[in-house]
Amino acid sequence: xxxxxxIRERLVTGGKTASDVTRDIARPILNKPSTxxxxxxxxxxxxxxxxxxxxxxxxxxxxxxxxxxxxxxxxWDITNFVFWVGIGHAGTLISAILLLFRQKWRxxxxxxxxxxxxxxVICAAMFPVFHMxxxxxxxxxxxxxxxxxxxxxxxxxxxxxxVFAISTYFSVxxxxxxxxxxxxxxxxxxxxxxxxxxxxxxxxxxxWTGSTRTWARYELISLILAGLSTPLVLSVHTIVSTDFATSxxxxxxxxxxxxxxxAGAIFSGxxxxxxxxxxxxxxxxxxxxxxxxxxEAMCKIIMLTGTLxxxxxxxxxxxxQYSGVEYEQYAFLNRASGPYWWAYWSMMFCNLVSxxxxxxxxxxxxxxxxxxxxxxxxxxxxxERFVIIVTSLHRDYLPSSWVMYAGSLTEIGxxxxxxxxxxxxxxxxxxxxxxINMSEIKTILxxxx
Amino acid sequence: MGIIDKNLSLRDRNKxxxxxxxxxxxxVEATSELVHAGVKIQDVYTPYPVHGLDRIMGVRxxxxxxxxxxxxxxxxxxxxxxIYYMYVQDWxxxxxxxxxxxxxxxxxxxxxxxxxCTAFGxxxxxxxxxxxxxxxxxxxLDERQTDDRMVIAVETGxxxxxxxxxxxxxxxxxxxxxxxxxxxxxxx
Numbered sequence: 001x002x003x004x005x006x007i008r009e010r011l012v013t014g015g016k017t018a019s020d021v022t023r024d025i026a027r028p029i030l031n032k033p034s035t036x037x038x039x040x041x042x043x044x045x046x047x048x049x050x051x052x053x054x055x056x057x058x059x060x061x062x063x064x065x066x067x068x069x070x071x072x073x074x075x076w077d078i079t080n081f082v083f084w085v086g087i088g089h090a091g092t093l094i095s096a097i098l099l100l101f102r103q104k105w106r107x108x109x110x111x112x113x114x115x116x117x118x119x120x121v122i123c124a125a126m127f128p129v130f131h132m133x134x135x136x137x138x139x140x141x142x143x144x145x146x147x148x149x150x151x152x153x154x155x156x157x158x159x160x161x162x163v164f165a166i167s168t169y170f171s172v173x174x175x176x177x178x179x180x181x182x183x184x185x186x187x188x189x190x191x192x193x194x195x196x197x198x199x200x201x202x203x204x205x206x207x208w209t210g211s212t213r214t215w216a217r218y219e220l221i222s223l224i225l226a227g228l229s230t231p232l233v234l235s236v237h238t239i240v241s242t243d244f245a246t247s248x249x250x251x252x253x254x255x256x257x258x259x260x261x262x263a264g265a266i267f268s269g270x271x272x273x274x275x276x277x278x279x280x281x282x283x284x285x286x287x288x289x290x291x292x293x294x295x296e297a298m299c300k301i302i303m304l305t306g307t308l309x310x311x312x313x314x315x316x317x318x319x320x321q322y323s324g325v326e327y328e329q330y331a332f333l334n335r336a337s338g339p340y341w342w343a344y345w346s347m348m349f350c351n352l353v354s355x356x357x358x359x360x361x362x363x364x365x366x367x368x369x370x371x372x373x374x375x376x377x378x379x380x381x382x383x384e385r386f387v388i389i390v391t392s393l394h395r396d397y398l399p400s401s402w403v404m405y406a407g408s409l410t411e412i413g414x415x416x417x418x419x420x421x422x423x424x425x426x427x428x429x430x431x432x433x434x435x436i437n438m439s440e441i442k443t444i445l446x447x448x449x
Numbered sequence: 450m451g452i453i454d455k456n457l458s459l460r461d462r463n464k465x466x467x468x469x470x471x472x473x474x475x476x477v478e479a480t481s482e483l484v485h486a487g488v489k490i491q492d493v494y495t496p497y498p499v500h501g502l503d504r505i506m507g508v509r510x511x512x513x514x515x516x517x518x519x520x521x522x523x524x525x526x527x528x529x530x531x532i533y534y535m536y537v538q539d540w541x542x543x544x545x546x547x548x549x550x551x552x553x554x555x556x557x558x559x560x561x562x563x564x565x566c567t568a569f570g571x572x573x574x575x576x577x578x579x580x581x582x583x584x585x586x587x588x589x590l591d592e593r594q595t596d597d598r599m600v601i602a603v604e605t606g607x608x609x610x611x612x613x614x615x616x617x618x619x620x621x622x623x624x625x626x627x628x629x630x631x632x633x634x635x636x637x
Contacts, residue, residue, distance in 0.1 A: 018496060018597035143535060151542065152535040161557035168561040172568045179572065186587065187496065187595040206576065207585035210595055211457055212493040214579045216503035217511045221575045224517050225568060232564050239557055442497040442597075446473075 011105055011444050014288035018442045025434045025441075026191055028284060033431055036283050041431075044423035051417020054410050055130065063133045065410040072393045072405040077127040078243075079385040080415050083268070084124035084422075085166070085240055086261075086381060089233055090269020091117025092173060095180070096229035099222070105297055107440040108289045111184075112280065113273050114177040115433075119425040120272070121170045123418040128162070130414075158242040165239040169232060176225045179218070182208050183439040237265045244388065250331035251392030254319065260312035264381060267305035267351070271377030274298050276426070278371040280435065289436050296364040302377060303358035309384070310352030327397065335391045339404060343387050350380020456492065457580045459588045462604050465491060466611060467590055467627040467634070468618035470599040473499055475622030480601060481505045482617050488609065494590060494600040511578070517571040524566025528559050590629070602629075 016024070028037070058065050068075040091113035098106035132138050141163045143153045153160050186208035189201035208214070241261035244252040274295065281290040320332040335344045354376050357363040363373070395402045407415070429435070459465075470476040476493070480502060483490055490506055493499075532555050536542070541549040576582065590600045601623075603614050615626055615637065626637040 019593075022496075022596045143531065151540055154542075155532050155536050155558060156544075156552075156554040158557075161561075164558050164561040168565045172564060175568055175572055179575075182581075183497075183595070189587070190589070190592055190595050202587070203584045205587065206581035206583060207587045208581070208595070209457075209587050209589060210494045210496055212495065212499070212502050212506060213454060213456060213508050214581075215495065215498040216508050217513060217575055217579060219498055220511050220513050221571060224514060224571060228564050228568055231560075235557065235560055242557075439497040443500075 009293055011108070011291070011293070012289055012441060013291055016288060016445055018445065021438055021441050021445070022187055022191070024285070024289070025436050025438050026188055028431060029188055029434065030191060030193075034283075037427065037431065041424070041427040044420055044427055047417055047420025048424050049417075049420070050413050051420050054413030054417055055126075057410050058130060058414070059135070063131070065408060067405060067408040067411065069403055069405065071396055071401045071403045072390055074131075074389050074393065075405055076386075076407040076411040076415055077131045079382065079389050080418065081124050081127035082240060082261075082385045082389075083382050084120045084127075084418065085237065086265035086268045086385075087272045087378075088117040088120035088124065088169075088173075088269065089237060089262075089265035090273050091115070091120075092169075092176075092229050092233040093266050093269065094273070095176065096226040096233065099226040100230060104444050105294055107444060108286075108291075108294055108436055109273065109277060109298075110440075111177075111180065111437045112276060112429075112435050113269075114173065114180070115426065115429045115435075116269075116272060116276065117173050118170070118177060119422045119429075121166065121173065122425070123422050125166060125170070126414070126418060126421075158239060158246050161239045162243060165236045169236045172225070172229060172232060176222075176229060179221060179225070180437060181433060182206060183210065183218075184434045184437065186210070187438055188434065234262055237262045249392050249396075250325070250327040251335070251388065253328075254316060256312055256315055256319070260309065260316075263305050263308040263312065264351075264384060267302060267309055267355075268378060268381035270298050270302050270305065271374045271381065274302065274370055274374035275378065278367045278374065280430070282367070284430070284435065286436065289441065292365050292367075295367060295370055296361075299358045299364040299370060299373075302373070303355045306351055306355030306377070310348075313348065313352065331392055331395075334395055335387060338391065338395070340387065340391045340394070343383050344391070347380055347383040347387050350376050351384060354380070452574070452577045453580050454578050459491075459590075459602075462491065462602075463631065464605045465629040466603045466605055466614055466618075467629055468601045468603075468623035469591060469625040469627070470601070470622060471597065471624050472622055473599070476599045476601070477502060477505065479618060479621035479623065482621055483601070483603070483614065486613060486617060488603055488614055488617075491602040491604045494594045494602070496593075496595050496597060496599070499599070513571060513575060513578075516574045517567050520570025520574075521563050521567035523570070525559060525563040527566070528562030529555075531562075532558060590634075 012021075028034070033041075066075065066077065068077070091110075094106050094113040095110040098110075129135055129138055132141075141153065141160070182205060185201055186205040189198065189205045192198055192201055238258040238261070241257035245254060245257040247253060277290050277298075278295065281287050317332050317336075320328040323329075335341075354373065357373070363369055390405055394405055468479065470479065473495075476495070477499060480490065480493055484505055484507065493502055493506065495502070533551075536555075537549050543549075589595075590602060591598055594600050601618065603609070605611055605614075618626055627634045628637055
């Protein structure tokens with residue numbers, strides 16, 4: 001006999017029943033869009049417009065519209081690439097790793113975090129793709145038979161590993177997300193009234209009826225996909241970090257990069273999840289599903305990973321000193337006290353110092369404060385990538401090639417524009433698909449041991 | 450054994466008895482009682498996964514994990530063959546006169562290809578086996594079976610004691626009992 005737990009705090013509050021869950025979560029889909037949705041969507045589309053304009057300018061005139069130069073050949077573009085890829089990682093962490101650890105609190109937030117992963121990877125891909133310059137021959141990065149007089153792709157290059165890693169990560173995440181959505185699409189299918197909506201939800205629900213035979217296989221495939229996604233997500237950011245770590249640039253050439261990047265990715269990803277969900281739970285009235293308990297759990301992870309990243313910063317510094325290599329030592333001293341000192345100390349403050357407020361329960365349980373902190377985390381993580389890339393490149397071995405670098409208007413436009421892509425996708429997702437996994441939430445209503 | 454699970458189609462089932470539940474625990478009890486009484490359950494439809502129900506019904510463990518392994522091995526082999534052909538056979542690159550052969554730098558691409566093939570191979574198998582394809586019409590027995598109601602479907606015919614089935618369903622908390630003949634449902 002199974003009993004309801006008397007001690008454990010409820011993951012869904014408000015005494016919801018299965019039909020309440022369907023009604024609450026399907027509400028934004030079945031009703032006309034709210035004013036807040038319209039305002040948010042319009043703003044996002046404006047930012048999307050900025051992206052389109054900046055991209056058009058980049059393609060029309062060339063990469064010369066960016067301020068990158070012969071020394072700082074990676075600037076805002078690769079900073080933004082790593083920033084967005086990192087954000088994506090929290091989605092997979094929540095849905096896959098927390099599933100393997102049987103953390104049931106993930107069930108209210110996994111759907112939106114996975115959506116975030118997919119949109120963030122789309123934003124990330126924009127940067128390396130358009131940094132190629134002649135983007136129309138971008139398919140040269142794929143291992144295709146050579147008809148152009150060039151060689152096959154170079155399997156020793158981390159940039160090629162990136163092509164494989166990011167495309168695999170994107171497609172597997174999309175598959176995982178879609179399979180998870182099927183039962184919920186079926187629920188919506190049986191609720192919508194208009195002909196067009198019925199057609200499309202029926203189309204994508206693939207004939208789902210909720211048969212026990214299907215559920216048994218569904219549970220198994222979810223588990224295996226989670227098992228696959230876990231090493232996949234670790235591999236993706238490890239490979240992103242090897243873009244730097246396999247080079248001979250002081251400040252990049254370190255073995256700590258893979259774990260340090262992965263921790264940073266989880267940190268920034270949770271920052272973004274917190275930004276989105278603190279707002280979404282309020283605007284969409286999901287406070288009973290995404291409770292203060294959920295926010296608190298996320299804050300604890302932010303604090304842990306922020307501290308891990310902080311330890312990595314300090315370790316890097318120590319190792320540079322300990323290595324006795326003059327160039328390494330200079331690179332790190334230059335980060336902290338050179339012309340980009342402000343970026344370095346912003347990073348240190350945002351990523352190492354500020355998350356320590358989450359030791360206090362008040363900080364972990366006050367939504368508006370968590371929202372502010374989540375923005376601070378995202379700013380900090382953007383600076384981290386800027387510091388790693390720009391401060392390591394702007395002064396190389398040869399003092400005659402030392403330069404300063406600041407993003408051009410086009411680069412800034414592209415970066416702001418990716419927020420347009422991200423939020424446009426997210427608003428469309430919130431309008432047409434259930435933001436919370438209904439079929440999973442229904443299994444935890446009873447608070448079973 | 451065909452790949453598509455024949456049990457999932459309801460089109461050929463002429464006559465069925467349906468019990469509707471709103472409580473998960475009672476549904477599990479009823480299913481187990483029906484199985485003990487020797488009744489062959491066609492299927493149980495639930496809006497969310499009810500753990501243990503498949504075992505009570507005697508659904509065999511899926512082949513998915515084996516398929517996943519085979520797809521993974523295929524992906525790995527194809528990727529290995531691809532890199533070997535491009536990098537060793539077709540156009541070996543001489544870097545510092547080092548021998549051209551397998552090196553750890555192949556691992557990332559091998560790993561990603563393995564994961565990609567495993568995930569998609571397994572997903573296609575999952576869709577085929579479950580008779581799932583884009584646009585197919587769902588065979589629903591109750592319009593709320595994807596919302597909050599659960600349905601036990603029992604196929605009747607020779608050797609099935611309908612009265613016994615209905616009694617077990619009623620005694621274990623069915624909120625509604627129905628009979629389905631052809632495409633028409635009637636409440637009992």
